[in-house]
Amino acid sequence: MENASTTLITVEELCEELMIGKNTAYKLLTSGEIKGFRVGRIWKIPRESLNRYLIEQTSILSKK
Secondary structure: OOOHHHHEEOHHHHHHHHOOOHHHHHHHHHHOOOOOEEEOOEEEEEHHHHHHHHHHHHHHHHHO
16 A cells, blocks of 8 residues: 555645646645645645646647
8 A cells, every 4th residue: 555645745746746836736726626635724635636637638738
């Protein structure tokens, strides 16, 4: 079983992975484009959710 610390990422890690700012990251999370959940005030994002988002975005770009 994978370690939980490697299957969940933070907003800061999401920003680094996508090279975006925090405002954009929060917008993606609150809109549901990237699935995540909150523990108190802290967002936790499953890495699989980020991978799925990247695949979706890549397929959108390749169709253009």
